[in-house]
Amino acid sequence: MLELDQLSFRYPGQTTGWQFGFSVAPGHCVAVHGASGTGKSTVLNLIAGFLEPDSGAIRLAGQAIQNLSPWERPVSSVFQEHNLFEHLDVATNIGLGLHSGLKLTSDQRQMIAQSLDRAGLAGFGYRMPAELSGGQRQRIALLRAILRRKPVLLLDEPMTGLDPDAKHNLRTMLLEEKARGAILVLASHDEEDRKVLADQVWNL
Amino acid sequence: MINRPSNAPLSHPYWQLVPGIVLGTGLIGLVLLGLGSLLVTAGHLDFSVVWSSRYLRGVVTFTLWQAVLSVLLSLLVAVPVALALARFHDFTGRALLLRLMELSLVLPTIVAVSGIIGVYGRQGWLTTMVSEWFPHHGWNLYGVNGILLAHVFFNAPLAARILLQTLEAVPAPRLRIASQLGLRGWWLWRTVHWPAMRPILPGLAALVFTLCFTSFAIIMTLGGGPATTTLEVAIYQALRFEFDFAQAALLAVIQLVICGSLWWLAFQKQMPTSLMPGRRFSNPITLRYSVSQRCLGAVLLWVFFVFLTLPLFAIILRGAPALVPLNGIPALYFQLLPATGRSLLIAIPAGLGAVLGALLTLAATHKSSGKMLSAIPVTAGYLPLVVPPLVLGTGLFLLLRPGLGNTAQGWALVSFINGLMALPFVIQVLRGPLAELDDNSRRLADQLGVLGWYRWRWLYWPRMRRPIALGLAYGTALSMGDFGVIALFGSPGQPTLPVLMYQQLSSYRVADAAGTGLWLLGLLMLIFVVLSAISRPAIRTQRVTASPSVVEPEHA
Numbered sequence: 097m098l099e100l101d102q103l104s105f106r107y108p109g110q111t112t113g114w115q116f117g118f119s120v121a122p123g124h125c126v127a128v129h130g131a132s133g134t135g136k137s138t139v140l141n142l143i144a145g146f147l148e149p150d151s152g153a154i155r156l157a158g159q160a161i162q163n164l165s166p167w168e169r170p171v172s173s174v175f176q177e178h179n180l181f182e183h184l185d186v187a188t189n190i191g192l193g194l195h196s197g198l199k200l201t202s203d204q205r206q207m208i209a210q211s212l213d214r215a216g217l218a219g220f221g222y223r224m225p226a227e228l229s230g231g232q233r234q235r236i237a238l239l240r241a242i243l244r245r246k247p248v249l250l251l252d253e254p255m256t257g258l259d260p261d262a263k264h265n266l267r268t269m270l271l272e273e274k275a276r277g278a279i280l281v282l283a284s285h286d287e288e289d290r291k292v293l294a295d296q297v298w299n300l
Numbered sequence: 301m302i303n304r305p306s307n308a309p310l311s312h313p314y315w316q317l318v319p320g321i322v323l324g325t326g327l328i329g330l331v332l333l334g335l336g337s338l339l340v341t342a343g344h345l346d347f348s349v350v351w352s353s354r355y356l357r358g359v360v361t362f363t364l365w366q367a368v369l370s371v372l373l374s375l376l377v378a379v380p381v382a383l384a385l386a387r388f389h390d391f392t393g394r395a396l397l398l399r400l401m402e403l404s405l406v407l408p409t410i411v412a413v414s415g416i417i418g419v420y421g422r423q424g425w426l427t428t429m430v431s432e433w434f435p436h437h438g439w440n441l442y443g444v445n446g447i448l449l450a451h452v453f454f455n456a457p458l459a460a461r462i463l464l465q466t467l468e469a470v471p472a473p474r475l476r477i478a479s480q481l482g483l484r485g486w487w488l489w490r491t492v493h494w495p496a497m498r499p500i501l502p503g504l505a506a507l508v509f510t511l512c513f514t515s516f517a518i519i520m521t522l523g524g525g526p527a528t529t530t531l532e533v534a535i536y537q538a539l540r541f542e543f544d545f546a547q548a549a550l551l552a553v554i555q556l557v558i559c560g561s562l563w564w565l566a567f568q569k570q571m572p573t574s575l576m577p578g579r580r581f582s583n584p585i586t587l588r589y590s591v592s593q594r595c596l597g598a599v600l601l602w603v604f605f606v607f608l609t610l611p612l613f614a615i616i617l618r619g620a621p622a623l624v625p626l627n628g629i630p631a632l633y634f635q636l637l638p639a640t641g642r643s644l645l646i647a648i649p650a651g652l653g654a655v656l657g658a659l660l661t662l663a664a665t666h667k668s669s670g671k672m673l674s675a676i677p678v679t680a681g682y683l684p685l686v687v688p689p690l691v692l693g694t695g696l697f698l699l700l701r702p703g704l705g706n707t708a709q710g711w712a713l714v715s716f717i718n719g720l721m722a723l724p725f726v727i728q729v730l731r732g733p734l735a736e737l738d739d740n741s742r743r744l745a746d747q748l749g750v751l752g753w754y755r756w757r758w759l760y761w762p763r764m765r766r767p768i769a770l771g772l773a774y775g776t777a778l779s780m781g782d783f784g785v786i787a788l789f790g791s792p793g794q795p796t797l798p799v800l801m802y803q804q805l806s807s808y809r810v811a812d813a814a815g816t817g818l819w820l821l822g823l824l825m826l827i828f829v830v831l832s833a834i835s836r837p838a839i840r841t842q843r844v845t846a847s848p849s850v851v852e853p854e855h856a
Contacts, residue, residue: 167749178740183762196749
């Protein structure tokens with residue numbers, strides 16, 4: 097269970113801040129809903145630890161995680177863009193998710209290759225991100241997030257701007273993760289995304 | 301947030317902060333120590349000596365006068381050149397001219413001076429040509445003419461590049477509107493060009509002024525005697541020949557006060573971050589112009605092109621015969637090779653030190669919070685611009701005087717000061733690429749735990765290797781061409797390449813000097829080519845990483 101308990105945050109100079117409070121069970125997806133500028137990304141950044149809350153708590157399975165550094169949190173993020181390091185090839189981009197210094201075992205290397213196969217990206221390991229389409233880049237970003245096996249997936253408009261096929265691909269991958277028990281927090285202004293993926297909606 | 305270190309090596313935030321702070325504090329301390337020893341040696345500063353001595357009064361006046369003239373002339377050339385370059389993107393040879401302007405920035409002063417002598421000297425090409433038509437022109441390169449000419453040769457390209465960069469930084473919408481309204485001439489200048497240039501002119505003038513004010517090699521080679529001596533040369537003479545340490549200290553203090561107060565005036569509000577030229581240029585937007593304007597621009601750029609290339613040709617054409625073995629190995633090589641070894645021995649550590657220092661300083665600048673703490677690395681980065689090398693050298697010389705026995709220690713000191721002098725320029729090369737890691741990548745790297753050494757290895761190193769190589773090349777080249785600090789500490793019996801060249805020039809072995817000049821020039825090119833080649837990424841990267849910015853050397 098991921099719980100946001102009276103989590104409040106205010107950007108410097110802002111008069112009114114936000115307060116978030118919801119909980120999601122494993123295998124479920126919460127959609128954070130609101131117009132742009134209403135704090136969809138903010139809540140994701142708070143959970144990921146990129147922003148520091150003014151007060152309140154974030155708990156995962158009863159453990160408070162709001163004081164952990166981003167690299168210690170049990171979460172993986174996929175943003176709308178800039179998910180990949182442009183100067184590193186696909187396999188390295190994924191590999192850095194498994195070990196932050198790229199010290200990989202042969203098993204892990206194999207796992208990367210296999211998951212690329214399964215995602216329909218066989219042989220893409222040595223390609224550079226700039227050679228790929230938007231949908232392919234997002235699939236790779238999601239692959240890395242999945243391979244990290246963190247209990248929470250934070251999705252910040254991951255399908256915005258993609259063509260229908262690519263959207264379909266990504267949704268399928270996400271549904272699989274849900275079925276395996278991952279907690280999904282989705283920020284998306286796409287009605288369809290919410291309908292397909294979300295079990296509950298948190299309105300801002 | 302609790303910043304627990306991850307398992308990545310060197311990932312504690314202190315690793316980014318502490319080394320730079322320690323380094324900065326050390327450098328500031330050392331400079332203060334040097335200045336302190338100057339003041340102590342000078343005893344009670346008796347400035348009345350300066351005014352009562354006709355010689356010293358002359359020196360101070362001449363130094364100021366030639367520097368002011370040099371600034372005016374350099375800017376007079378640079379402003380139209382920068383305007384022409386900004387407006388006529390389709391000028392044939394524009395790229396070549398820009399490259400040439402860069403080259404003249406790392407060109408060792410002494411080499412350039414020999415080229416200038418080859419063109420404008422008594423036996424020079426241009427002088428000979430002009431003499432045929434006007435036998436009584438009375439032109440004499442040695443003296444104030446040569447000094448101003450050389451200063452313009454070095455500083456006009458530098459100033460033009462910086463101005464061009466600010467002109468290119470004018471927001472595209474403003475240019476589009478100017479283009480749509482068909483603005484030209486006076487109004488274009490008033491609405492677009494002058495507002496863009498005005499904010500950096502004081503800083504630019506201060507920079508050029510400092511470089512000319514502390515000019516050393518040019519005065520040593522082209523100055524015509526006591527009437528055309530600058531403070532920098534006077535300090536050198538007082539130390540080296542008259543052993544009058546008090547006078548050297550007095551002159552150094554005067555120089556520091558003038559330079560320091562000038563920088564203080566120019567940068568009361570801001571640090572000179574935009575003073576170094578970069579190489580990023582935007583897409584051209586065509587502005588309205590008349591045919592005559594266009595012709596004028598083209599002529600101007602061609603004249604400037606010739607002005608920059610002639611001395612280079614002179615170096616190549618005059619130097620080649622001395623280096624090419626026609627019958628047996630030229631005797632020159634027996635002097636060249638040991639001098640090359642000595643130069644490299646000094647320059648490579650200086651370059652490496654400058655790069656390392658720049659990286660640590662930048663990391664600490666980025667990481668430090670609080671006014672006091674963040675002031676340390678910033679100050680350390682700019683200090684070498686304000687404190688002239690010879691002043692610092694003098695201070696440290698006085699401080700270490702009894703212990704400064706053998707040559708190796710002297711060389712280590714030269715290497716250190718050279719590296720320090722290169723620091724601001726190397727920082728400028730590395731700053732842009734280092735800041736390029738965007739927020740999203742940074743967050744992503746945080747989440748993945750790519751920290752400390754891992755972050756350097758996987759995220760910074762791939763995009764920094766080229767800028768680092770460029771910075772290393774600049775640092776090394778600046779030190780290779782140094783003829784200021786080395787003149788103070790080196791021994792004439794064991795010259796570096798610039799010192800050897802100076803010795804040859806002053807004993808009228810012009811052919812040998814030309815050969816040495818060409819050799820040094822070739823060596824510098826080689827350094828740039830080799831470092832650029834080995835820093836080329838092994839795996840292909842799609843997006844070309846930021847084109848590195850370009851720096852100017854300080855010409856001693």
